[in-house]
Amino acid sequence: MSQFRVLAGVLKCGGRHLLPWRGGGLTQRCWADPKRGCSSRTDPLPAVVSSSRYVEEMYFAWLDDHKNVHESWDSFFRNIQASTPSGEADERRPSALLQGRMMSHSLDMAQKVVEDHLAVHTLIRAYQIRGHHVAQLDPLGILDADLDSFVPSDLITTIDKLALSGLYGLDESDLDRSFQLPHTTFIGGQEMTLSLREIIRRLEASYCGHIGVEFMFINNVDQCQWIRQMFETPGIMQFTNTEKRTLLARLIRSTRFEDFLARKWSSEKRFGLEGCEVLIPALKTIIDSSSGAGIDSVIMGMPHRGRLNVLANVIRKDLDQIFCQFDPKLEAADEGSGDVKYHLGMYHERINRETDKNITLSLVANPSHLEAVDPVVQGKTKAEQFYRGDTQGKKVMSILMHGDAAFAGQGVVYETFHLSELPSYTTHGTIHVVVNNQIGFTTDPRVARSSPYPTDVARVVNAPIFHVNGDDPEAVMYVCRVAAEWRATFNKDVVIDLVCYRRFGHNEMDEPMFTQPLMYKQIRRQEHVLKKYSEKLIAEGVVTLQEFEEEVAKYDKICEEAYTSSKDEKILHIRHWLDSPWPGFFTAEGEPKSMSCLPTGLDEEVLQHIGQIASSVPLEDFKIHPGVTRILRGRADLVKNRQMDWALGEYMAFGSLLKDGIHVRLSGQDVERGTFSHRHHILHDQEVDRRICVPMNHLWENQAPYTVCNSSLSEYGVLGFELGFAMASPNALILWEAQFGDFHNTAQCIIDQFISSGQAKWVRNNGIVLLLPHGMEGMGPEHSSARPERFLQMTKDDPDHIPDISGDFEVQQLYDCNWIVVNCSTPANYCHVLRRQILMPFRKPLIIFTPKSLLRHLDARSSFDDVAKGTKFKRLIPNEGPASQSLGQVKRVIFCTGKVYYELAKERKRQNLDRDVAIIRLEQISPFPFDLIREEAEKYTNAELVWCQEEHKNMGYYDYVRPRFLTVVANKKPIWYVGRDPAAAPATGNKSTHLNELKKFMDTAFNLSAFQDRNL
Ligand SMILES: Cc1ncc(C[n+]2csc(CCOP(=O)(O)OP(=O)(O)O)c2C)c(N)n1
C-alpha cells in the first residue's frame, strides 16, 4: 500500500464547486454550456452534481460533437465510456448510453465522476492551504515548526485512510484514474490531466517536503497563482552545478568562520550561528537575486545571532577588523561609550560577484533590545529611496533578520509590519528572515508564544511565509530566490522562516542541557549541515573530496592571515563601523567643518512670502471648509500686522528651510491638521474626494519637498522609523510629533537606546526633532506631562561643573551634549530653534516641549522683528518690564520655562509686583546656559532666586536645574522651589484641584516673605 498523505478539505460542500474554463484568465471561472461553451457569471448555479438533466444536456451536446462542450466535460464523458463494464461493450455506443437501464447507470456514474473531480480539486486546495502543517521542516525532527504535534483530523496521511475517511469518496481503485486539473494548480506542467496517484505525489513534493508554504490567506488571486506556480511547477527547483558549488563555498565560509572564532576565543561571547550556518548563503542568494533585479543598495537590520558572520561573509568587513575586537587590550579611539562588537553597524560598497553590479550593503547598528532596529531600518530605507527618487523601491531595499522568540514576542514587529503598506512609510517590500532555532535563550517556544508559528504576525499584511528546513541548503536557496523575486514582482513584504537549531547554548558560556536536555541530546547527534551537503555534492559528482578540502583550507588560511594582521591593530575606531556616512558633511576626520552656527534670522521678503502662502489656497477651484477659511483669514491678518502665532512660526521655519533645499518631513498621529487643529498643512477639497493641497509645497519653484504625514497609531514604530529616516541625510529636518507628550513613553526604547545614547555608542549624529505637547491644563493625569524630567535625567552635562565659557560657547555646548532639550515660550524662538537645528555644523537630537493653550494665546505671539535678519534663538529670555530698569530693587527673580511664564506674568501684573519681581525664561534647558544664568543671577544683587514650575516637585525641571543653579552661584544662595507638591501621578483629574494647586503655587511665587524663615 502506498503511503500517500492525502489532504482533505471540506467535501461536504463539494457540489458547490466550479469546473474551471482553462482557457480563461486567472480569475475567470465559467460554467460549461453546451451552446456557448461558457455561460455568463450571473447564471444560477446549475446543480452540476445533483441535476442529471443538466448532465444529460451536456451529454447530448457532446454526442453531437465533442467540441461542443468544455474539455473538462469531454474528459468526463470519455471517462464514462472508458469505465463502462466490458460486458456492456455493445451499449458503449453513445446512443445506447442514455437509454433505459444504461442511461440511469451512466448518469449515476457521471455523477460520481463529477463528484470525484470536485473531491480531487478539494484535495489539491487542501494541500495548498494546509500542506505546510505536515512539511518536514524541523532538521531535528523533534519539535514541529508549527508547534502542532498532531495531524488535524481532516488530514489523511496514508492511502488506506483515504478510503476509510469517506471524506472524498475516493479509494485506492481511483489512484490510476485521470483527473482534469483546475487552473489553480501548476502541478501538471504542460499536462491538463493527471492520475490521482501522480497528483498526490506532486502535491506532496510541492508542499510537504522541506518547504512549507503559507500563502492561501492572501486576498489576491494573481499573487496566489504566482506562488503556486513557483512551488508547484514540476522540476522548477533545480540548480546548476556552478550554483551548487557556490552554495557549498558559502556554506564553507559560514561554518569555518564560526569554527575559527570558537578555536581562537573559546570563552568569548559571540552568539555564534552554529546550527543555522545556512543563513549566510541565504542572505547572499537574496542579495544576488535582488541585485539582478536592479537593487543597488540593501539596508539590513539583525539581532545578535550570527552577526559577526554576516559582517564577515555578507558585508565583507575585513576579517582582521573583526578579529581585533576580541583583543581585550584594544583601546578606543573615539569619544563615547562605544558598543560591544555584535552591535556595531557597517556600510560597504562592493561589486556583487554574481551580477557584476555595484551594490552597497549596510547593517544598521543596534542595541540589545530585540527588534527595536526594525523600524529604524525601514526609515533609513525609505529615506534613501526618497532622496534617490526611487518611488517604487526598485533600487533600494531592506532585509530584516529576526530571532524566532523575538519575532513572535516583540510588539514593535507588528508596528513595523503595519507601516509596510502606508504611502509615506512603505519601503515597497521587506524580506524578513527568521533564524528559527526553536528556542529563545532558555525558553521553549511552547511557552513563549500562543501562535502556531513564530511568523504568524506577518499574516496581518498578507505577506507570504516560506518555512524551510535549514538543513536542506538547496531548499533554502530556492526559497530565498523566490522571496527576492516576490519582492521584485509585487513590492510587498515576504517572510522566510529558516527552521534550524542552536548547536550550543544561548551564548558560548551557557549550558543548554540544564533546560533543554532532550533537544540537546538530539542536537549532539545532529550531523553538521556542511558535512551533509558536501557529501551530497561529492556523491552527485558536483565536486570532488579534494576540491572540497582545498576550499576549506583556502578559507582557513584567509582567517589565519587576518588573525595575524589583526594583532597589529592597537586602536579601535568606531567610526570605521559607521552605518550611515554623510559624505561631505564632516571633515575627513569626522569633525564638524566649523564651530559656529549660520544665522537663523530671515529676510522680510521671505517672511511675507511664506506668510502669504500660509494664509491662502494655492490651487484654483479648491473649496475648503469655512472653518479653515477663517483660520487662513486670521493668519492673513497676522501677516498684515507682521505678527505670528505658533503655527505661523513653524511655517516660517519649515518654509525657509525648504527654500534652501532642506527637505522637511513631519510625521506622527494627526500631524497634518495638528492634534489641536492649529496647523492645517494639508487642505482638503470639500467637494472632491481625496483632492488635497499642501500649500507648503507651493512656496518656491526650486524648493525642497515638504512631507507631512499622519502616521499609524504607533509611537515605537513611527519614532523609530523617523529616527532611521533622519539617519540617511544631514540635510533634512525630520520631526516626529507625539499626539500628546505623554505617549512618547511607548517609544521609550527608541529614546533611550537610540536617541539619547546613539552617538556615544555608534559615533553617528542624528538631528531628529521630537515635538512633545506638554502643559498642565487640567486635562488629567494623561495629556498633561511629556515628562521633561526623564529627558533631562538622560542629558550628559555635568551639574557640578561650569564649562569653559569662551569662543562660541553656545555651539561648543551643543557639540558636547547628547541632546538638546528646549521649551520655547514664543513662536519666534520656536522658529529659530528649528532653523538652528539645520544650520548647526553637526546634528544632535532636539526635544521640544510644545504648547497646547499657547497655540492660540494672544500674548504668545511674536513680531516678524523677532525672527528678522540679525536675530537668533534665545536660550534665555531675560525679564521684560520695569524690574529690568531698577535691578537693585528687585526682591525676587523667578526663573521658569514654558507656558507657566504667561501665568506668572499675569499674576505679577495683578499683584502689581512688576518692580519687585523679575521673571526670566529658560528656553533652552539643556545644555544648561550657564553663561546666561550667571549673567542674570549676578544682575539682581539683592534678589532671592526661585525656580517656578507648574509640574510636581519630583517631576518637571527642578531636579535638573537646581544643582546647576547652585553651581552657578557657587552654593552661596539657595534656589527656592515653587510649584506643585510631589505626587505619583503627573496631574490631577479633578478640575477644581487643578485650579487650587495653580492658585497655591502662584500665591507662593508672589509671596515675597514665603522663604524668609526657611533654612537652606
Ligand atoms: C527586548 C529584549 N528583551 C530581552 C532580551 C534578552 N534576550 C537576549 S537574547 C534573548 C532570546 C532571543 O531569542 P530569539 O529571538 O529566538 O533569538 P536567538 O537568540 O534564539 O537567536 C533574550 C530574551 C533582549 N535582548 N531584548
Ligand SMILES: [Mg+2]
Ligand atoms: Mg531563537
